[in-house]
Amino acid sequence: MNVPELSVDDVACLFPSTQNIQDPIKGGQKIVFPCQVNNRPTVIKFLSASIGTVFDDLAFEVNVSEEVMARTQREVDIIARCRSPHVIKLGQIPLGSAKHGSHDLIYFSEEYIEGTSLKDYFRQEQKLSLEEVCRLGLEITRAIAELWRFGKIHRDIKPGNIMRRENGQFVLLDMGLAFDVMVESLTMTGLISGTAMYMSPEQTESYRKRQLDFRSDMFSLGIVLYEALAGRHPFFDPKQRLSHCDILQAILYDDPEPLEIHRREAPDELIDIVNRLLGKEPHLRFRSCNQLIQRFENLLEKL
């Protein structure tokens, strides 16, 4: 999918009420403009209304119909109702669509978070402290629980979608506003949405038409936590050039190296939690977010 080609001037023209529009950040399938709306730090995100898979080597396009926009609106409404401090808040510019040249665009806005993405944090620090790993687990589980309260799952939990605020709090970004709406169209073709390296086994098996639930997000969180503890991905070394098939194969069938090898001081309880999250079947993980939250809370008390 092409990232929409937009300039600061284009955004100023589309939204005259915005101030201090900064240079865009291009990432994945969207282009993001930090700015101020009514003096509040905000980001405006634009996506092409023709949506493809996340894989660079697979191009696929689906047109966004009115029905899709309506469903996206419902998703937005859910996010707006989320009360968890660990779920990103929507900004003041509501969901909408626009035309830019020959491109159809979808846009929406979110609060701007001062902090570092976990991806960058991993790059700098490699591993998190044990306490931070537990807090990361606890807070992102709370975010997953909040989404599931509305029957929604994130589908794309990964370090790049987790921000660490300057006060240390973790926040889950990119609620799949556009992702969710494309899933149906994409899965109809047998393709998969989500970032392959952080997918749950059931996400990779879209042909089985299994209903996904919050436990799919738990698996992705398990990968993130393993990475935070071990300083490496549980199923493969990202420096290796692996095909999509290799990645999916590893997620479906490989066992991670024992965490104890990479983090000797990690308590058994924490290792047990991460191993449970990485269970190949949803029923091997945790049956409720509350169960997992309780485990993290108990562990944090002990640390």
Place this chain on the structure above:
Amino acid sequence: MKIFAQHGYGRTTKLEQGLAQNCIQGVIFSPKDESPTDLTNLVINLRKEHPDAELMIDPQFYVSTTVPAKDGHLPTYPYYRSPLSRKDLLPARNLTKFARQTMDFQRMLPVDHLLSATVPFDDFTDPWCQTALSLAQESLEYGYKFPQKPLLLSFVIDESAFRHQSAMKEFLDMITLFDVAGFYFIIKRRDAYYSQQIETNTFENLLYFTHTLGSLNRYKIVYGYTDLLGLPLQAAGASATACGWYQSQRFFYADKFRPSTRGSRPRPRYTSLPLMNSVLLVPELSAIEHQGKLQRALSDTEVDAHLAEDFSNSSAEWSLSTSTMHHWSCMSKVIQRMKRFDDAGERLDVVQTMISRAGALYDQLLEEGIQFEYRSGNSHLAQWNIGIENFRTQMRL
């Protein structure tokens, strides 16, 4: 980890005795075998006498789909409908009604858990399974209104369903989303003859099923109509298993509720923990005694002392009641041993050690010419051991 009595026909004072002697810690009542008034009085009296006992009623709604049915007192219960076809179970309003009425009857009584209405199914992919899940869902929604009486969702599943692991896993994915206290399972056996045997693959998957729900997902898991097989199930993660006094209360076979002409009294049996089996008092245990090996086959409970001292007289007085108390005591004894361990692997070690010793003892007895009939033989030991080994490998326990 507990042993419950599976109540049934011919109870006399066995329940009171079992609870008083603490060889059972609870009772699962059978409405088929008592009128509503008698059942109500029984539950109230046992609750008064044994406030710590866990009491629950298996509503036996699943008998509704058996035609013709040998359903005893069940037609006098307000929730029971017979005969029910699949057509009767399709409308959502019927399912709601059946689920609610079944729970309403139980919640008026001093029971610890409510058990939901269900229908039996043979495979995780068959339409009856879907009906059972719908009934569970209806019961669950109604159950939220009565938090003081936690709900156990009932399922009656044919053992052959456990041969298909991928279907079983999908079923597990579904039921582990239920926000409920636990489950009450009955495994419908294919073989109409009581024995400890079970197919290795079925057993392995049953252990996986139990461990996933009980140990990993922390549901309360109760198995009805089990026998010694309940011991490895408890080791894997079940909270309680129930068995009764007659063989028909120790395993559940497909035709259990069909009219039958059979029904002769079974020959008295003795539960030998060293053999991990129930053997015939005569001629099997008596032959062991004759060979001077009795002490090695005795289960070492209070009752055994009489047998060791005077086998011929004690065995002649081996009543159904004595045999029942002894059987429950044997099961409780193993449970006490397993209770010392929090880890399923260590509990399974207890069972596997017993299996291995039982195998060695059988070998010695067979070498000495002692013959065992089909149900008393050692075939189950290898099945159990392989099933447990495969399960442990799969779960890395």
